[in-house]
Amino acid sequence: QVQLVQxxxxxxxxxxxxxxxxxxxxxxxxxxxxxxxRQATGQGLEWMGWMNPNTGxxxxxxKFQGRVTMSRNTSISTAYMELSSxxxxxxxxxxxxxxxxxxxxxxxxxxxxxxxxTVSS
Amino acid sequence: xxxxxxxxxSLSASVGDRVTITCRASQSISTYLNWYQQKPGKxxxxxxxxxxxxxxxVPSRFSxxxxxxxxxxxxxxxxxxxFATYYCQQSYSVLWTFGQGTKVEIK
Numbered sequence: 001q002v003q004l005v006q007x008x009x010x011x012x013x014x015x016x017x018x019x020x021x022x023x024x025x026x027x028x029x030x031x032x033x034x035x036x037x038r039q040a041t042g043q044g045l046e047w048m049g050w051m052n053p054n055t056g057x058x059x060x061x062x063k064f065q066g067r068v069t070m071s072r073n074t075s076i077s078t079a080y081m082e083l084s085s086x087x088x089x090x091x092x093x094x095x096x097x098x099x100x101x102x103x104x105x106x107x108x109x110x111x112x113x114x115x116x117x118t119v120s121s
Numbered sequence: 122x123x124x125x126x127x128x129x130x131s132l133s134a135s136v137g138d139r140v141t142i143t144c145r146a147s148q149s150i151s152t153y154l155n156w157y158q159q160k161p162g163k164x165x166x167x168x169x170x171x172x173x174x175x176x177x178x179v180p181s182r183f184s185x186x187x188x189x190x191x192x193x194x195x196x197x198x199x200x201x202x203x204f205a206t207y208y209c210q211q212s213y214s215v216l217w218t219f220g221q222g223t224k225v226e227i228k
Contacts, residue, residue, distance in 0.1 A: 037165075047210070047218060059216065095165075104153070108157075111164035
């Protein structure tokens with residue numbers, strides 16, 4: 001079965017960077033995009049961007065351009081999301097999600113369990 | 122960016138009620154609209170994709186409709202396990218966006 005397993009919770013100081021991993025199993029890693037979505041406590045879902053694991057091509061939400069980098073290691077079926085210049089407002093649960101390209105829509109059919117990133121001095 | 126606006130932001134309903142949530146896009150998105158359900162402390166779960174296609178395993182009491190800019194998610198008879206927050210999401214543009222969410226609470 002498809003599984004996305006993310007790295008554990010992390011605490012960072014303001015100005016630092018964080019790198020979250022997402023290990024895929026149960027399907028061919030390079031066949032589906034990996035998206036990243038975050039959710040601050042008590043807030044809604046915020047799409048951050050996607051990466052094509054086959055080509056490495058990425059697209060980032062304007063809010064995160066210049067601060068986020070999505071990458072992958074195909075040999076271990078793992079995607080990464082690195083966010084730099086962290087500030088307190090970046091405290092959130094970060095999810096990876098598998099993208100599916102359908103005929104009439106693209107969507108996320110499987111999600112990781114989430115990784116809590118806390119930014120605090 | 123395409124903005125997605127859900128209404129209402131929250132609602133109270135009873136078990137057995139029919140519930141409808143709406144989602145409006147700031148421009149036409151054809152049927153590139155998906156619905157997710159999220160329970161506290163859990164990752165979101167896909168309910169409906171392409172505006173009206175039910176994801177495998179999702180109960181038939183859930184249905185989606187709409188195209189262009191206006192969409193609805195309907196729960197025909199609310200069950201105890203349906204109390205959650207629901208999000209719409211567009212995938213029409215390269216940069217995807219979610220609605221702000223609708224919290225369905227027990228009356």
